Structure formats: C-alpha cells, structure tokens
Amino acid sequence: MSIKKGIEVSIAASIAAKLARVEVIAAYPITPQTHIVEHLSELVANGELEAIYINVESEHSAMSACCGASAAGARTFTSTSAQGLELMHEILFIASGMRLPIVMATVNRALSSPLSIWGDHSDIMAARDTGWIMLFCENGQEVVDSIIMAFKIAEHRNVLLPVMVNLDGFSLSHVIEPIEFPSQKDVDSFLPPYKPLYSLHPDRPVTMGAYGMPEIYTEAKYAQEMALINSKDTIIGVMKEFGDKFGRHYKPVETHNTENTDFAFICLGSTNENIATAIDELKSYGKEAGLIKLRLFRPFPKDELLSALKDKKRIAVIERAMPAGAANGPLYNEIASLIYNNRLDITLENYIVGLGGRDVHPEYFIDIFDKKITFKTDKNYTVIGVRE
Numbered sequence: 001m002s003i004k005k006g007i008e009v010s011i012a013a014s015i016a017a018k019l020a021r022v023e024v025i026a027a028y029p030i031t032p033q034t035h036i037v038e039h040l041s042e043l044v045a046n047g048e049l050e051a052i053y054i055n056v057e058s059e060h061s062a063m064s065a066c067c068g069a070s071a072a073g074a075r076t077f078t079s080t081s082a083q084g085l086e087l088m089h090e091i092l093f094i095a096s097g098m099r100l101p102i103v104m105a106t107v108n109r110a111l112s113s114p115l116s117i118w119g120d121h122s123d124i125m126a127a128r129d130t131g132w133i134m135l136f137c138e139n140g141q142e143v144v145d146s147i148i149m150a151f152k153i154a155e156h157r158n159v160l161l162p163v164m165v166n167l168d169g170f171s172l173s174h175v176i177e178p179i180e181f182p183s184q185k186d187v188d189s190f191l192p193p194y195k196p197l198y199s200l201h202p203d204r205p206v207t208m209g210a211y212g213m214p215e216i217y218t219e220a221k222y223a224q225e226m227a228l229i230n231s232k233d234t235i236i237g238v239m240k241e242f243g244d245k246f247g248r249h250y251k252p253v254e255t256h257n258t259e260n261t262d263f264a265f266i267c268l269g270s271t272n273e274n275i276a277t278a279i280d281e282l283k284s285y286g287k288e289a290g291l292i293k294l295r296l297f298r299p300f301p302k303d304e305l306l307s308a309l310k311d312k313k314r315i316a317v318i319e320r321a322m323p324a325g326a327a328n329g330p331l332y333n334e335i336a337s338l339i340y341n342n343r344l345d346i347t348l349e350n351y352i353v354g355l356g357g358r359d360v361h362p363e364y365f366i367d368i369f370d371k372k373i374t375f376k377t378d379k380n381y382t383v384i385g386v387r388e
Contacts (some may be wrong), residue, residue, distance in 0.1 A: 010035035082109035096131030101154030118357020119169030203379035258290030
C-alpha cells in the first residue's frame with residue numbers, strides 16, 4: 001500500500017534510495033544536495049537501511065568509492081551538486097567506461113565563479129558528455145519515481161551504465177510537496193536484488209578498466225556508445241513497466257497542449273512547471289502554445305523529439321546555462337542539429353533564464369510567445385532579464 005505525505009524533495013530522494021535497497025552509499029555533503037546524504041546517514045545509523053555508508057574526503061573520492069563498490073557487485077548510490085560534480089568529472093568517465101550501474105542524484109547548481117549556491121544547469125551541462133544516462137525531473141514525485149526506475153535501468157543486462165537523476169537546486173530540492181511513496185513490497189517486486197554480470201572477487205579474479213591499446217580503444221568506446229544509444233529501448237520499457245505497476249506513466253519526451261499549435265517551448269527540469277502555467281494562462285486568452293518536456297537527455301531521444309516537433313513552425317528553446325562562447329546554448333545546439341539533419345522547416349529561438357537561481361516568471365514565457373521579448377539574432381540567443 002502506497003503512502004502519500006508532504007515532504008521535502010531532498011528527503012524524499014533519500015527515501016527513494018532506501019526503497020531501492022541501496023547497499024553502499026558514498027557521501028560528501030555539498031549545498032544543495034546535503035539533505036539527501038544527511039538523511040541517508042540517519043537511516044543507516046538508525047538501522048532503517050542496511051547499507052554501508054562511506055564518509056569520504058571529497059566528491060572525487062565519493063565517485064571513486066562508488067566505482068569500487070559497484071565493481072564489487074553492490075547496488076550503489078551517491079549525490080552531488082555543482083563544484084562537487086566537476087570534482088568527480090575524471091571519475092564520471094571511468095564509471096561509464098567500466099559499465100558500472102551507479103545511480104546518482106545530481107541537485108543542479110550554478111558553478112563558481114562567482115560563487116553561487118543557487119540552481120541552474122551549468123554543472124550538468126559541463127558533464128553532459130561523460131557517458132551517463134541522464135534523466136531530468138520536474139517535481140518531487142518524478143524524483144522519487146526516477147530514482148527507483150534508474151536502478152532498474154542501470155542494472156539491466158542490456159544497459160549496465162550509470163544513471164544521473166537531475167533535480168533543480170532549491171527550487172525543487174528544498175520545497176515541500178505532496179509525494180506518494182510506493183510500499184517496500186511493491187518496489188521489491190519491481191526492482192529485484194542486483195545480480196552483477198561480472199564482479200571483483202578474490203575467488204574469481206577478473207580485470208576491470210584495463211589498459212586499452214590503440215588497436216582496441218576505438219572499438220571499446222564504440223561499444224560503450226552503442227550501449228548508451230541502445231539503452232533507450234530499455235528506458236522506455238522500464239518506464240512502461242513502472243507505469244503499469246504504480247499508475248504514474250513516464251516517457252522520454254512528454255508534451256503539454258501541443259496538438260493545436262505550431263509553436264512550442266522546449267525545456268529541461270522544474271522550469272517546465274512555470275512554462276505550463278504560462279501556457280494555461282495564454283489559453284485563457286484564446287492563445288495556443290505548446291510545451292515539449294525532455295525527461296531523457298542522454299541518450300538524446302531524437303526519434304521521440306522528432307515526433308513531438310511534427311507540424312511545428314516556431315520553437316523557443318529555454319535553458320539555464322550560458323553558451324560559454326558557443327554559438328548557442330547546449331540544449332539548443334542539440335535540437336538545431338536534429339532539425340538540420342532532418343531538414344525540418346522550423347524557426348528556432350534560444351533563451352537563457354534563471355542563472356544562479358534567479359527567479360523564472362511565467363510572464364517571461366507569455367512575452368516570448370507574444371514576441372514582446374526580442375530574440376537577439378546578433379548573439380544567436382537572448383538572456384532574459386540581464387542588465388547589459
């Protein structure tokens with residue numbers, strides 16, 4: 001029997017890890033993810049979760065410990081944010097290259113400098129090409145469900161890749177929301193104990209992460225890439241199985257009010273709720289705008305996105321990271337490449353919002369729709385609200 005309660009989303013994330021029966025947690029606290037590992041330490045200390053809890057001296061060590069635990073065959077979890085994610089950067093490639101099914105909750109936060117503890121997507125965009133499966137959450141319920149699904153995806157024999165579950169710092173991680181928790185019995189029937197295909201054991205010696213000569217390195221990376229791309233089929237299957245069992249259904253790409261309009265926003269994360277609010281207000285005035293939500297970012301769901309883009313003429317790509325000298329933002333570049341390769345006649349606009357935790361108002365999106373906010377073609381993107 002499920003239980004519904006009002007709870008901080010970070011605490012809910014730790015409960016989801018508990019429901020998944022994690023066996024090893026490597027923890028280093030950093031704002032705004034601290035509450036996740038902090039509550040997990042309480043659950044372990046109180047005997048509510050039978051797991052090994054490793055206090056480490058840095059995020060680099062946290063991911064290193066996760067790699068060792070996962071290689072030894074344990075169901076492994078950690079969490080981080082911002083500079084912590086970047087300190088892990090070297091080991092993120094090792095986790096994916098060694099095909100270790102680690103799950104990490106990444107509480108997205110702006111990168112220094114200047115120092116900011118508030119949320120945006122600069123951290124995850126700096127790590128987007130590390131070979132991890134990446135899911136984005138819009139609300140607390142999605143965080144809980146995604147963490148549970150992430151273990152089943154990561155550990156599937158056709159996948160064996162690490163998964164990041166992304167949730168926006170503070171604007172999602174620290175809010176209290178009504179969240180429905182499935183029973184332990186139901187989670188156990190959905191997510192069986194992890195049985196590794198290969199594991200480090202003194203009685204059965206194996207080599208992991210061996211030296212790759214030039215003669216085999218390309219093939220090894222190609223096999224990893226194919227596994228990442230092909231993981232989408234498993235992701236879709238796990239989402240369907242989760243929906244059939246728990247009644248909450250997810251897809252790699254989801255839409256809101258896109259049927260009767262040739263205009264749509266595309267966005268990642270909790271900002272989607274503000275965009276949906278704007279769309280509903282536009283609708284009350286007889287104006288139709290749509291929203292395309294990317295729940296899956298890696299592997300990039302190109303087929304599902306192409307289906308959602310059908311009959312669209314104007315797309316506003318909303319993102320929370322600076323282009324950093326690129327022509328456009330990272331999400332825009334993905335979508336522009338897809339549109340160009342498939343020769344779609346769609347006008348693309350790129351808007352940067354909410355950097356360093358700045359408020360993102362629904363009115364912004366109403367003004368984008370009505371073209372009251374000018375799309376700056378000389379820069380290829382518009383930073384909303386900036387004082388130039």
